[in-house]
Amino acid sequence: MKRRRVAIISSFSRLGQWRGIMRYGQQAGWICQRIDRETLSRLNTWNPDGVVFQIDEFDAPMLEYIRHCKLPKVGLRALPQTCGNSPLVLPDLESFGHQIASHFVARNYRRLCYLGSKSDETANAGRTHFGGMQQVADAHGLKLECFFPDQAATWKALRLAYRRRSSNYWDRFWEMGPALIDYLRQDPEPVALFVAYGEPAMQFMEMVDERKLSIPAHIGMAAETEDALNGLVTKVPMTCLVPAYESQGFAAARLLDRMFAGKPVSADQPTFIAECELVLRESSNQIVTSDPLVGNMLEHIRKHAFDVAYTPDALAQAYGCSLRMIQIRFHKALRRGVAEIIREQRSQRAVELIRKTTLPMKQIIEECGFSCHHQLERAVRMLHGSSPSALRKNHHKEPEPA
DSSP, X not given: OOOOEEEEEESSOOHHHHHHHHHHHHHHTOEEEEEOTTTGGGGGTSOOSEEEEEOOTTOHHHHHHHHHOOSOEEXXXXXXXXXXXXXXXXXXXXXXXHHHHHHHHHTTOOOEEEESOTTHHHHTTTOOHHHHHHXXXXXXXXXXXXXXXXXXXXXXXXXXXXXXXXXXXXHHHHHHHHHHHHHHTTSOSOEEEEESSHHHHHHHHXXXXXXXXXXXXXXXXXXXXXXXXXXXXXXXXXXXXXEOHHHHHHHXXXXXXXXXXXXXXXXXXXXXXXXXXXXXOTTTOSOOOSOHHHHHHHHHHHHHTTSTTOOHHHHHHHHTOOHHHHHHHHHHHHSSOHHHHHHHHHHHHHHHHHHHOOOOHHHHHHXXXXXXXXXXXXXXXXXXXXXXXXXXXXXXXXXXXX
16 A cells, blocks of 8 residues: 655744654654755655645745645644635644633732734634633733734834834844833833743843843743743743644644545634643742732742641741731732642642652652641642642653644
């Protein structure tokens, strides 16, 4: 039986998508070839049986090829001029935005901001990061501020001259960075910023550090990245949202195989892949407040919460204040009490140890300040809806295809 040839035509490389397509292709016995703008001419002699494509709006030759391609094809990015009747498999950016905004709100950020391309609205069939973030903002009575480097209105708001044509998006991010920091710090309230791309986020964090501003106390940061390791090269480790690109590639290849088999595949509604990993780090994973006294007390809690003897009364004794006064101050600044903050610190630490280590549960209980297994079990279930053992098993098992 003849082995099918599949061309993976892409303007930019995402290793996870490539792995997902190749993993399915290996099972199906395909011969796969990656094609970019420099190698597009290979298709004149290497005749594929089908195509998986991901093309940005600036790649005219590749857009032209896909537009006239009559082969079975599946898209990983939505552009009206290329998609036609092609089925699409897209990352669920709206779900990602909802998840990151919920994280920010849980850390007491009341000002939410987004930095990314407005063109994502088209490229992802209307489901965007800022759409998901807006849902969370509306639910909590907050305002979401969006900054789009590809939109003149953003440059005007930052009092900058709009660069209609730049060599690439990174130049635009870099140029508007200092003005954006000035804009965000006009209000002393802590602000949370989600950046749609990892490299600009890392550049922005460098600029914030040069201004002697604190991350996350002044500006909380998170970014979408292809690899969570990107967040470890910044001075303050950065929270990363990592889409399951391998699952997206696998799902696209599976759809293409259905088309090869003559089975019905709908192009009316894209398939959205909501699977992702939110890797929490110091750049955002800290409760913030504009109240200096509460801020100092939060730091005391972070240092001592993992001592099993540490209680709200211990905090009151350390500061020579009545517990009632502290509770009033906490509820005003954070809308939660001291005991809840202590539980959160212990729970988050426990989840981190369960996921990242093979420590026995008994040792995790001791290191996180719990007095018994029941407390650990309840804390993990409140955060993740599963038992500690199930959380560890699910985190370390081989990922299933989408």
